[in-house]
Amino acid sequence: MIEKAQFSNKLFHPKYWSLWFAASLARLTQYLPLDKQMKLGAAIGRLVKKLISRRVSIAKRNLELCFPDMPEAERERLLERNIEEIGKAIFDITNAWWWSDEKVQRHMTIKGQAHIAQTIADGHGVILFAVHCLPLEMGARIFGQFHPGVGVYRPHKNPVMEYLQVKGRLRSNKALVPKSNLRQMVKSLRNLDVIWYTADQDFGRSSATFVPFYAMPDAATITGASTLAHLGKAKVLPFSVIRNADDKGYTIEIMPPLDNFPSKDHAADAKRGNTIIEQIIDKDRAQYMWLHRRFKTRPNQDSPSVYK
Template sequence: MDRPQFRAAFFLPRFWPLWCGLGLLWLVVQLPYPLLLRIGRLLGGGMYRVATDRRRIAKRNLELCFPEKTPAERKRLLKENFASTGIAFFEMAMSWWWSRARLARLAQVEGLEHLKQAQRDGKGVILMALHFTTLEIGAALLGQQHTIDGMYREHKNPLFDYIQRRGRERHNLDSLAVERDDVRGMLKLLRAGRAIWYAPDQDYGAKQSIFVPLFGILAATVPATSKFAKLGKALVVPFTQERLADGSGYRLVIHAPLSDFPGESDEVDCLRINQWVEGCVRDCPEQYLWTHRRFKSRPPGEPKLYAKRG
């Protein structure tokens, strides 16, 4: 995709409310990081109270994935998850507007040698990530260390789309945004030896998925990771990030490339990916994006797992 361009139309009155909101957000994120964490937690607490549909989805997901926990334990986890989501709102703005030096001080990066080695070997990399609430800032921090391209879906509001893309791409001017449906473009970049951020952990519908277990529940899982790796002749390199509990920043880990991948079948590969997803989520459940209806699609004959939206 071409670089985002500023338009004179962004000064029209219909964009003024968004300009005001963005300006206020810019001012707030100039505050010290520990204070932003506290404000984010307060924002998350407010979201917990008013975002009833999202709270209901997250609550149901926790019931499905952690049946061994007591209701009180799941409620505490749910509240912590909303606190993490509130913090993520400011992390997004930090990644867009903080100086590179200020942002870099928060990063602890491990395993960068795996990306460097792939680059030396001329191998493309599928940087296999997850939808954690720290997704935005994790990609920004890694982008300062190594060129990564990202799968991208254009926002409906053109001004927000401009701000978002400019904020994401400023960390590495060599990075590219790839339309989510542009498979041909993605494969071209992989064959050229580039690294592309990709997350296979959401429900994209039964038609293009295989049902394999996740947390003991059959989940619609896209086999695209295997297909991209095979057609793009690329390595699959798992990537995780977490917000550190002591408030000192973020730990980013680039893991070793998956061996013997793709495997003997799409089903085997999808199961392997879901097992990895489950392990990562169990390590840091309060920071995962539980408000997505991960088990929305069901195998033929199985009942729905979510109540109708209010």
């Protein structure tokens, strides 16, 4: 369990100077009003569209696969909004890592926090069942204002980025656990901690079951939430964060714990989980991270990629 960002003089090596400079510029933007940040972020998204053309094509294909009955013009508008939201997410991260608690509290709305208190009072750890929405960093920072939790994360290969993300994510939360450390996750849950868990990406064949996701009948879906809930004697509570429509604040919502979860059927649990993920995404589809290859693993290994 990581409870403090580890700084080393090696991080000042000249090869990292450009990254430190970029981080310093990003940190300065925290002083802009939130709605001005978001206007700038939308412009950045439109500006870098050609630079991330491969990711844009993946997002477009995902939208085609998930919403085949949506009129093409509507899908194109959704894609354009999504590109703008990607630019805005730069400032979501900046705000999550560097805003003061007082400034976070001025821009946040929290719904359903009583579900956390009741679940813990009942003697259960909490798994926040989240999705890879673009303002997710702010969701964790806001949650920590009333109940510091434990983040499950992927350590960054770049040591400066690792230092920055650990320091930023510990601003209002108690610890981080690498996603490979299942034992520590279980231990945290049995200690009645709260952890974030996401199951909306394709992690390959070995840990997946194939269940529906929107219009795709066979999306590779991990069943880790069932395993964690069982081993950690924990409850699973759906969790969402969205940037408000006026771009002047953020809203997180914690929903009641799922009944009869996990069941004895992990595939049924995964299918149920995907239905919940869809409901969270549908709060604002443009704020979801459509640019990852959600359907890269096919049930039949010989099937052609859906992204070609």
